[in-house]
Amino acid sequence: MLEINHLTMVFKHHQLVIPKLSVAPGQVLTLTGASGIGKSSLLQWVLGVPQPNVAIAGELSLNGVDLTQRPIEQRNIGLVTQQADLFPHMTVQQNLLFARTAQSADRQAWVAEQLNSVGLSEYGDAYPAELSGGQRARIALLRSLAASPKSILLDEPFSALDVKLRTSVREFTWSKLADAQMPAMLVTHDPADAPGEVVNLEHYYYD
Numbered sequence: 001m002l003e004i005n006h007l008t009m010v011f012k013h014h015q016l017v018i019p020k021l022s023v024a025p026g027q028v029l030t031l032t033g034a035s036g037i038g039k040s041s042l043l044q045w046v047l048g049v050p051q052p053n054v055a056i057a058g059e060l061s062l063n064g065v066d067l068t069q070r071p072i073e074q075r076n077i078g079l080v081t082q083q084a085d086l087f088p089h090m091t092v093q094q095n096l097l098f099a100r101t102a103q104s105a106d107r108q109a110w111v112a113e114q115l116n117s118v119g120l121s122e123y124g125d126a127y128p129a130e131l132s133g134g135q136r137a138r139i140a141l142l143r144s145l146a147a148s149p150k151s152i153l154l155d156e157p158f159s160a161l162d163v164k165l166r167t168s169v170r171e172f173t174w175s176k177l178a179d180a181q182m183p184a185m186l187v188t189h190d191p192a193d194a195p196g197e198v199v200n201l202e203h204y205y206y207d
Helices: 039-047 092-099 107-117 133-146 163-180
Strands: 002-010 015-023 028-032 055-062 077-081 151-155 184-187 198-200
Touching (some): 039 077, 039 184, 107 133, 133 163
Parallel strands (some): 028 198, 077 151
């Protein structure tokens, strides 16, 4: 369970005051609202990224563990963005192994299993620039999951995809996250992206 309590975010011209947000294992909480309201800033706070231009107070816990004061490397939270941030100088296989936390005797077999699960068995030696947008999106999600996070954040992960590809990548993503049984938070401008509960941050907006 990912839980946020008593969160206040003070920006230059407005603030967000959010009493409580919670996401159960295997569920996705979607954040919507006008551009600039603070959706991505909220995700960055959960991730643990310092934001010197935003005054933030609040409490964050994951599976009953208080993460509020922990640095980003101790939170065990993953992030997927619309850029599908793969290392361009690494092959698909190298990208996956770089994120792999659990060691196994046969790393090649593990990579093969991962790629087979997303229908990309023949792309282990390909570089990100050689992949389509949908392929990069699937590999980016696999890489995030390879780090064995306990929760995952998704910041407009489908926005760079065309409508048909967006639907298939979205279904793939929700299936993978449901299988992993981890709480997730999604930022999007498209209501069709939301697989479950939607929270409009405009309801927590104050001048």
